[in-house]
Amino acid sequence: MSEEKWEPKIVAFVCNWCTYTGADLAGTSRLKYPTNVKLIRVMCSGGIDPVFILKAFERGADGILVSGCHPNDCHYNAGNFHARRRWEFFDELLKFLGIEEGRLQFSWVSASEGKKFVDVVTKVTNDVKAMGQFKAYKDLNDEFTAKFPEPVLNEKEIIMSEEDAK
């Protein structure tokens, strides 16, 4: 892929009640943001496992956003408070291990903050664009692909056949 045609792949893990709904509001308000980001909806930011982040990097994500309800505003009262501690540790760990700052970002976006959702998503996209392709993880992924050809299909087949076995 040539450098100028490269578009970052960004995934956002968002909670159902605030950020997902905030993104809905951005839509109803016809606000615009880059197409790079794709949302994965979970019920609460407290339910986002750090391994999801690793998995997304393994699948070639160049940037990741984790977003939930503001503190005190959580649909489930406290899920986001637990999330906050979890991410504080995980972020610190990733930074120490050499994952560039900005690859993984966090926000609180409420259901009424359509504009903020747009700002956050645009910022993450711009940050990641400025950083370029996620070289470090891409190398890991390429190495993996070289060692295990057609890894994606392979793994999917494994999951499928395990499912069939059930």
Place this chain on the structure above:
Amino acid sequence: MKIGVFICHCGENIGRTVDCPRVAKACEWLPGVEVSIDYKYMCSDPGQNMIKKEIIDKKLDAIVVGSCSPHMHEKTFRKAAVAAGINPFLVEITNLREHCSWVHDDIEAATEKAIEMVRMSVEKVKRDQPLTTIEVPVTKRTLVIGGGIAGIQAALDVANAGYEVVLVEKEPSIGGHMSQLSETFPTLDCSQCILTPRMVEVYQHPKIKLMTFSEVEKVDGFIGNFTVTIRNKARHIDEDKCTGCGLCITKCPIRKKAYNSFEENLAHRPAVYVPFPQAVPNIPVIDETVCTHYKNGKCGICVTVCGREAINFDQQDKLVTEEVGAIIMATGYKLYNIDKKPDDSIYKGYGEYGYGKYKDVVDGLQFERIASASGPTEGEFKRPSDGKEPKKIVFIQCVGSRDESKGFSYCSKICCMYTAKHAMLYKHKVHDGEAYVFYMDIRSGGKMYDEFVRRAIEEDGVKYIRGRVSKITEEDGKYIVKGEDTLAGMPITIEADMVVLATAMIAQPDASTLAQTVGIPYDKHGFFNEAHPKLRPIESTTGGVFLAGACQSPKDIPESVAMASAAAAKAMVLFGSDKLEREPVVAKVSADLCAGCFLCKKVCPYGAVEVREVKTRDGVVIKEIAYVNEGLCQGCGTCTASCPSKSVELAGFNNEEIFAQIAAL
């Protein structure tokens, strides 16, 4: 597995920026997809029929609908799927409208994104498990927290519909702030005259259990099934024996040690008291902090005079448990007390205008008491410092409201109206008096409201000055009010005898604590949050908890009453069926794999995780494991992310489903 993909154009809404036929075509080739079609309006009857027909004809196992937000039409498409014989939880919605077509302009990029989004949904739906909705019983009783006008109205409405109500009020009497008011705008009818019959009705209602001097301490459970623990504070008077004769009150020798909070500290009250003569219930309370008995064990005059032996100094707080199905929050408001600055408070303290320093600078509720026929001055306008009749009063609006630097960003909504009322009441009694009002804007929306303000200005000659007051100083019993008349563009100085501040309406100081107890969100000011600002203004986001009155935002009486009736109606809607259906999005622990670290139990916001013992055949406990009570679980999934061994999964959002979405990125 056969999957059907249905792409909706939503008229032009999706179709304009997403090339729907191309998306449908591209999705045909996704593994597992049997059929992929696009249509103008998928949610229309023909659209739904098409989905049903395809499901039956092609023997589909699951479907993906690319349309608007799942919050919009997920239910519609699930219903269609059920009608065609597939499980409603094997339906995935791809949000092509709010999250794609509406937010992008570039057709090429938006179409590409749409295809990827559908692909993610297809991968998820492959792993979706059929689920069955959970049925839970409904306890047809309501808890109303707060016995002001909103709480009273809500309690009466629910009780009159035939359902039991528990009404909890933290003060010794119900009535709230409305009982303190002199007259009400815009009709100027007497507040107590319209309120007290309602209070008595509550007291006598066979379906209402009234608990005054009580506070909610703990709320467990969920919609339809709450268990509430209420602390009934010790009055030190036996409620069953007391007849409300008031002899203890008249004979109590401690007359001047405590301020009367009902009179907004403009008068004193004895150590044994009822807040006001029309209190409901008319049972006094002994104030431990000032009563001589609690100081040295002496006095006891009340014991001697009480013919019913109702005084009980040793009475303790009682904890009462109530089972209810719905909770109505009606905790009301407080006025911004501008002279105090508690350290840990979110309120900054206004610190201006000499409130708390000059006796004749009073707030709105204090003025209500001065104007009230039952108040400390018996309705005569006498200023607090020397009891003289004020000949010139300055009213200042927006004290703390619409002022982020000194108070709050919001408008307190009622001050424009009550200030006009105050000025009017004053002018009606003191004909030669002068009333000045400093205002920022007059906000008098409401039936007959603007006419009311006009009447104050035009008929009663209240002088309105547009501008802020900068400073108030005292000189020989006069208050020098310096301000600006922005319409005339010049500074103005008024020598007033009295100043009335329309201080902001704020949430009760313990509102946030109560919100955490009940489990509902609140905003940065401590007002409770509604589930949707437009379409669900009565519900909180927690199922079965409804909001009424000024606890949600500043409101006047008719608005509070309307909201209370709406909350009552919401509770009754809940009681319309014997069983509640809820989404089966709940967590489940794998008993074999759980190591029993109980991190899930620690993080669960609902206490839904229980400890279960695993025993051998001879009854020896081998290990303790976690178990999720699906009645209590609300499906947030915080446990699943916390579990180190991944032994707990959230139905409908399990990790396999999420991994599949990530893999399809």
Place this chain on the structure above:
Amino acid sequence: MDDLRKYAAELLEKGEVAAVIGYQQVSEKRTKPIIAKTAEDCAKLVFNEYCLNNLAVYLTKARVKELRRVNGAVLKLAITAKPCDVHGIVALIQESQLKREDVTIISFNCAGVVKDFGMDFNGETLATKCVPCDTHKPLYSDMVFGEEKETPKVSDEVLAKIESIEKMSAAERFEYFKAEFDKCIKCYACRAACPLCYCQRCITDKTIPRWVESSAHSRGNFSWNVVRAFHLSGRCIGCGECERACPMDIPLSLLNRKMVIEAKEAYSYISGRSLETPTLVGSFDVKDSDELFM
């Protein structure tokens, strides 16, 4: 030493405990764990600067737990634990793996242990985990033996290494850790030696879905080491057994220590120090830092 042996034998004799988990000498500068079930076994018990293992790891092993069931009754277990090992026991109690009343803690005043068997105990050979140690007396115990001794003062190499890594650029850090993790052969000795890795089925063994790629290649190795370090964040008691167990000499202590520092700086929390405070992971404070979030 005789006190310890006598005490342990008495516990067994009185039927108070089913077994005593302790150390026995195998050569002059080497010990190994022993599960003493008889007075004879107890005569072998030792405590010295060669008692490297953190025996708390055995408390959650099924075969050891099984020992508690004697003739239909369920007895306690006794364990000889260095003050630092007691932290592990505390953490296990906090995480519901153990009840305080189920274990008799026999501890010692400790001045540190050697880096590895066969070394002489002097300042230079002090184990890295002992360098920053501040608990030379046990915080919880049922019996304490041994004299208080001076701990040698040694420079904190792990801390210095962490600081030097923090000075690197992100890319350099990534390369450094990638090279270290590349050595990993996925033997999971780190997991087996860790007293707090007590899960019955580790996340890495979960196949549907596959959480951590289990073959030994860079990507899977990276994931595994991140997940291991993350799962111990706020929980690790710093016993260093993972690093000692690692056959490939991956500097696991760097990560663990880094997260211990983070827990201390951000939340003033040190794992395994108090049975009264709630665990860091699993609790929250509304006043926790919000800096990370936009």
